[in-house]
Amino acid sequence: MDDLRELYQEVILDHGKHPRNLRALADATCSAHGRNPLCGDQLTVYLKLDPNGIVEDAAFEGRGCAISVASASLMTELIRGKTEAQARLLFEKFHHLAAGEGEDTVPPELADELDRLQVLAGVRQYPVRVKCATLAWHTMQAALSGAREVSTE
Amino acid sequence: MAGMTKLREPSRANAPYDIARVRADFPILARTVYGKKLVYLDSAASAQKPRQVIDTLTRVYEQDYANVHRGAYYLSMKATEEYEGAREKIQRFLNAKHRHEIIYTRNGTEAINLVAASYGRNFLKAGDEVIISELEHHSNIVPWQLLRDEKGIVVKVAQITDQGEVPVEHVARLIGPRTRLVAVSHMSNVLGTILPVAEIIRLAHAAGAKVLLDGCQAITHLPVDVQALDVDFYAFSGHKLYGPSGIGVLYGKEALLDAMPPYQGGGDMISTVTFEKSTWAALPNKFEAGTPAIAQAIGLGAAVDYVSALGLDAIGEHELRLLEHGMARLSAVKGLTIYGTTPGKAGVISFALDCAHPHDISTIVDRSGVAIRAGHHCCQPLMQRLGAPATARCSFGLYNTTDEVDALVDALGKVREIFG
Numbered sequence A: 001m002d003d004l005r006e007l008y009q010e011v012i013l014d015h016g017k018h019p020r021n022l023r024a025l026a027d028a029t030c031s032a033h034g035r036n037p038l039c040g041d042q043l044t045v046y047l048k049l050d051p052n053g054i055v056e057d058a059a060f061e062g063r064g065c066a067i068s069v070a071s072a073s074l075m076t077e078l079i080r081g082k083t084e085a086q087a088r089l090l091f092e093k094f095h096h097l098a099a100g101e102g103e104d105t106v107p108p109e110l111a112d113e114l115d116r117l118q119v120l121a122g123v124r125q126y127p128v129r130v131k132c133a134t135l136a137w138h139t140m141q142a143a144l145s146g147a148r149e150v151s152t153e
Numbered sequence B: 001m002a003g004m005t006k007l008r009e010p011s012r013a014n015a016p017y018d019i020a021r022v023r024a025d026f027p028i029l030a031r032t033v034y035g036k037k038l039v040y041l042d043s044a045a046s047a048q049k050p051r052q053v054i055d056t057l058t059r060v061y062e063q064d065y066a067n068v069h070r071g072a073y074y075l076s077m078k079a080t081e082e083y084e085g086a087r088e089k090i091q092r093f094l095n096a097k098h099r100h101e102i103i104y105t106r107n108g109t110e111a112i113n114l115v116a117a118s119y120g121r122n123f124l125k126a127g128d129e130v131i132i133s134e135l136e137h138h139s140n141i142v143p144w145q146l147l148r149d150e151k152g153i154v155v156k157v158a159q160i161t162d163q164g165e166v167p168v169e170h171v172a173r174l175i176g177p178r179t180r181l182v183a184v185s186h187m188s189n190v191l192g193t194i195l196p197v198a199e200i201i202r203l204a205h206a207a208g209a210k211v212l213l214d215g216c217q218a219i220t221h222l223p224v225d226v227q228a229l230d231v232d233f234y235a236f237s238g239h240k241l242y243g244p245s246g247i248g249v250l251y252g253k254e255a256l257l258d259a260m261p262p263y264q265g266g267g268d269m270i271s272t273v274t275f276e277k278s279t280w281a282a283l284p285n286k287f288e289a290g291t292p293a294i295a296q297a298i299g300l301g302a303a304v305d306y307v308s309a310l311g312l313d314a315i316g317e318h319e320l321r322l323l324e325h326g327m328a329r330l331s332a333v334k335g336l337t338i339y340g341t342t343p344g345k346a347g348v349i350s351f352a353l354d355c356a357h358p359h360d361i362s363t364i365v366d367r368s369g370v371a372i373r374a375g376h377h378c379c380q381p382l383m384q385r386l387g388a389p390a391t392a393r394c395s396f397g398l399y400n401t402t403d404e405v406d407a408l409v410d411a412l413g414k415v416r417e418i419f420g
């Protein structure tokens, strides 16, 4: 049960049940559709970038497990105000953390964000669930790269 | 054919099903996961193996192994005898008329692809219609779509009812002058529904169409008599029938298989080869190019012996008790929805909880040792029809107990504890 509590921390349960920014963005500058073929979960990520390449707004639509919804919800909060490059770097660092790839350097300007993402570190004990945690992020990255579709396989 | 084991008489119908003895045959059931007793409720994905099958594989590799059909020496002849002996066991298991109507494949998927590639490509023309149903596994959807893209055939889909049934009228509605093949599941891997296949076959035959049944699930729960059914093709996987993975079966009527061209070319499937022209071997070798899964086929023979000795009637009765217990216990769980509620179903229960996604359910019950599947179960179109992107699914094998069903229900309590 303790292992499970570590995976399903209060923050995750909260974001899973009450996801933030769960909506379409009518004025999105880019968006992408992500699928996890393993479980059939799907979501769409919407981004609005200002002319300087700063994420002005981020939102998502879709259904999924608590892990994937919580991760998407946290992501939309954390990348707001970041540059495109910072958003990509945050994903890189988050991926490292979720996959349990050991010590990593933390860029000072993303330290708080990575700190908040620590609640998802529990997935590293559950290899098949890492894809749940990263689905929204893969989709965000695809949207930034101009792709419409992405699959985690 | 030598080396056949005599089947136990099917007079066990009234004998009590000795579940403790059955479980003792499955070594894996004694193991623990995360320090908890394993409760394996995913036999619809793949079944565990009895000692009799495991020992057969070991014996083949330790004592009786060589390539088949190729050597004029003792071991090769012995391996060939066992390999063909297993075919005969499967023939009797299905009550096929001829041994050579049993074609070995890698799995049920390959068996269906064989029919689509050989029968479909050669006997179906643009505009011809193949009827499938809404509850099909991707294995019985995609091969027909490939054929559609290649040949211009039309794939029609019979709808299910809200209880998850495929009434014969839903198939009848789609049958027309261009219907050439009806390819449906004998039993659904998600809903557990047993389809009215005898009626579907009569209906299709009256319209001049052939019938392929995807028996991957049904074969483990129900007695199947291909002659009584008068079915044209029957496909299943060995690994769900308590046999090894890597071996599957296509049953086809002799006349149809005879008329069909080979599926793959290579060794073992030819009669003569010159650079100008080759001629094909007789059935079943025509469809078994290359070195087959030798030990796996013999292992499947052992699995068929095992299941036959217990008797599918007795197994079916035991599993029905599990199903009834499971349906009663699960439907009493607060916030739980069951998908597939027809009384005409066998040992599979798909469900969802209002508080947690199937993935989260599966992760949580796993920590109590309970193995269930979560996801789309290779049936995405069915999921769309059900309006559920995924379900959790427990499925019963001949070794499960009502206590294990209770263990699942208890573990679901933990899901509620966490997700509230």
Ligand SMILES: Cc1ncc(COP(=O)(O)O)c(C=O)c1O
Residues within 6 Å of the ligand: B044, B045, B107, B108, B109, B110, B137, B139, B140, B185, B187, B188, B189, B214, B216, B217, B237, B378
């Ligand atoms: C109804 C049905 N058809 C086809 C298959 C495919 O079986 P396999 O993957 O062994 O080829 C399965 C099992 O996953 C099934 O349940």
